[in-house]
Each structure stands twice: as C-alpha cells, then as structure tokens.
Amino acid sequence: xxxxxxxxxxxxxFYPLAGKMIxxxxxxxxxxxxxxxxxxxxxxxxxxxxxxxxRIIFIHVPAAWMSxxxxxxxxxxxxxxxxxxxxxxAMMAQAIAPTGALMTFIALWTGAFWGRPTWxxxxxWDARMTSELILLFLYLGxxxxxxxxxxxxxxxxxxxxxxxxxxxxxxxxxxxxQWWNSLHQGSSxxxxxxxxxxxxxxxxxLIMSLAAWFYAIAASLARVRIIMIERERGxxxxxxxxxxxxx
Amino acid sequence: MSTFFAMNGYGFYIWSAYGAAALVLVIExxxxxxxxxxxxxxxxxxxxxxxxxPAEAAG
Numbered sequence: 001x002x003x004x005x006x007x008x009x010x011x012x013x014f015y016p017l018a019g020k021m022i023x024x025x026x027x028x029x030x031x032x033x034x035x036x037x038x039x040x041x042x043x044x045x046x047x048x049x050x051x052x053x054x055r056i057i058f059i060h061v062p063a064a065w066m067s068x069x070x071x072x073x074x075x076x077x078x079x080x081x082x083x084x085x086x087x088x089x090a091m092m093a094q095a096i097a098p099t100g101a102l103m104t105f106i107a108l109w110t111g112a113f114w115g116r117p118t119w120x121x122x123x124x125w126d127a128r129m130t131s132e133l134i135l136l137f138l139y140l141g142x143x144x145x146x147x148x149x150x151x152x153x154x155x156x157x158x159x160x161x162x163x164x165x166x167x168x169x170x171x172x173x174x175x176x177x178q179w180w181n182s183l184h185q186g187s188s189x190x191x192x193x194x195x196x197x198x199x200x201x202x203x204x205x206l207i208m209s210l211a212a213w214f215y216a217i218a219a220s221l222a223r224v225r226i227i228m229i230e231r232e233r234g235x236x237x238x239x240x241x242x243x244x245x246x247x
Numbered sequence: 248m249s250t251f252f253a254m255n256g257y258g259f260y261i262w263s264a265y266g267a268a269a270l271v272l273v274i275e276x277x278x279x280x281x282x283x284x285x286x287x288x289x290x291x292x293x294x295x296x297x298x299x300x301p302a303e304a305a306g
Contacts, residue, residue, distance in 0.1 A: 041251075042251075046255065051255050051256070051257055052254040052255045052256075052257040052261065053254075053257040053260055053261070055254070055257075055261055056260065056261060056264045056265075059264060059265060059268050060264070063268070098275070099275065102271055102272070102275055105271060106267070106268045106271060109264065109267050109268070110264040110265075110267070110268060113260045113261075113263045113264040114260065114264065116260060117257055117260050215272070219275060219276070219279065222279050222283070223279060225283075226279065226282050226283050226286050229283075229286045229287060229290050230286045230289070230290075233286070233289060233290040233293045234293050234294075234295065234296035235295075235296075236295050238290050238295075239290065239291075239293075239294055239295040240295075241290075243287055244287055244290045244291050245291065247284075247287035247288045247290065247291040
C-alpha cells in the first residue's frame with residue numbers, strides 16, 4: 001500500500017503537526033536573527049561609499065525577497081485550492097497573506113529610510129518601488145476581498161483568482177531594475193555572478209534572510225491553526241482539543 | 248555605546264528602519280496571540296455540532 005500523502009491535507013491531522021513545528025521555526029528564527037543582527041550591526045565594517053546607511057540592507061533585502069516569495073507561495077496554494085478544492089490549501093493561502101503584506105510594508109519602509117540618505121529622497125515613482133507598492137495593494141486586496149465575502153468557500157475561490165492574477169506583478173518587480181532605468185540599484189546577489197559585496201555583509205544578509213523565512217513559516221503556521229479553529233468550529237475534532245476545552 | 252547608536256550620523260535612518268520592522272513584527276505576534284485566544288473561546292462556546300455539520304461534510 002502506498003502511503004497516503006493526502007493524510008496531512010486534512011485540517012484535523014495538520015493542526016497538531018503544525019503545532020509541533022511552530023516552536024522549532026520560531027526559535028530558529030530568533031537565533032538566526034540574533035546572529036544576523038550582530039554580524040550586520042556590529043561586525044560588518046562601514047561601507048566605503050555609503051557609510052553606515054547601507055546597514056539597512058540586512059532587513060531591507062530579506063523583507064523584499066520574502067514579500068515576493070510569499071506571494072508566489074500564496075498563489076501556489078490558491079491554485080491547488082482552486083484545482084483540487086482542498087480546504088487546507090485555501091487556508092494556507094489565507095494564512096500567508098497578512099505576513100506577506102507585513103514583509104512588503106517592511107521592504108517599502110526600510111527602502112524609504114535607505115533612499116533618503118543615499119538618493120536624497122524617501123520615495124520616487126520608480127519602477128521597482130511602484131511595483132513593490134502594487135504588491136502591497138495586491139496583498140491588501142486579497143485580505144479585504146476575504147472580509148467582503150461571508151461564505152468562506154466562495155471567498156476562497158474569489159481570493160484564489162485574485163491572487164493568481166496578481167502573480168504577473170512578481171516578474172515585473174524582479175526584472176524592473178533591468179527593464180527600466182531605475183533609481184534602484186540592480187541585484188547585488190545573483191546565481192550567475194560573484195556577489196557585489198564583501199563576504200561578511202553577504203553572510204549577514206543571508207542569515208537574516210533565513211531568519212525571515214523561518215519567522216514567516218512560524219507566523220503562517222500559527223495563523224493557519226487559528227483559521228482552522230475559526231472555520232471548522234463545531235467539528236468534533238475541534239471541540240476535543242485541550243486548548244478549546246480549557247479556553 | 249553612543250557611537251554605536253549614532254552610526255556615524257546615519258542613526259536616525261537606521262533606527263527608524265530597524266525600529267519600525269521590529270514594531271510591526273511584535274504587533275503581528277500580539278495580534279496572533281489575541282486572535283487565537285478569541286477563536287478558542289468561540290470554539291468552546293460553539294461546542295460540537297451534530298453529525299451532518301457542514302465543515303465536516305465538506306471533506
């Protein structure tokens with residue numbers, strides 16, 4: 001007999017599994033962030049061109065990467081939900097949206113405070129920044145659409161379609177610095193070239209990115225558990241949970 | 248210590264960026280905690296429903 005891969009697609013079995021995973025991701029995120037911040041703010045030397053302003057990179061780049069990556073993950077879950085009509089996929093898509101919006105906000109905010117000392121402006125209607133702002137609106141649109149529809153299964157489908165349509169914006173953000181003359185610099189890190197920064201700076205940035213990943217996983221899992229209780233309440237497995245009985 | 252926070256004159260920009268990022272993460276975690284508390288409470292009040300409950304039947 002082949003193993004039943006759909007076993008964990010059931011909220012009743014995924015709920016306790018997610019509960020066991022959350023502390024691991026949360027503590028890894030905290031530990032990595034502590035190391036990354038130490039490297040970024042204390043160990044890494046002052047940049048010869050930008051002075052210390054460049055240190056914003058240690059949160060800006062991880063948040064910007066996560067903002068795009070989480071959107072793609074949300075869209076994949078939405079596609080699975082639309083294609084297979086699976087409850088858990090739709091709940092995962094719903095759980096990721098707020099954390100994605102938050103990462104997008106951090107990317108925009110830290111970008112503004114990096115732009116001011118280096119370019120002389122907090123904001124410009126530049127291709128990279130404008131498309132990232134549209135990403136924030138897409139996340140907020142998905143969240144708002146969910147709240148506008150009372151029936152959760154209908155909301156799943158509507159949000160899924162919106163999320164999938166919005167994917168077109170991701171390559172626009174990513175390639176904007178190549179396609180248009182942008183105030184924003186090109187990628188400092190790529191798979192094909194040697195990174196255009198010192199090893200210690202790169203290490204700090206990658207560690208912070210890993211921390212952002214683990215944080216986003218922990219927050220999304222915590223949120224998907226809340227969504228499960230909210231949407232499945234009345235089901236026997238929910239009322240049997242110790243945390244529900246003791247609430 | 249104060250030279251660390253001054254960041255050679257870039258302190259305002261760096262700490263505005265880091266401070267806001269830390270603040271929104273803390274807000275998210277607090278929001279998750281309070282929402283969890285309220286849905287658990289709601290689920291307890293709802294209690295188990297009969298066999299043909301829609302959430303179960305939806306599969």
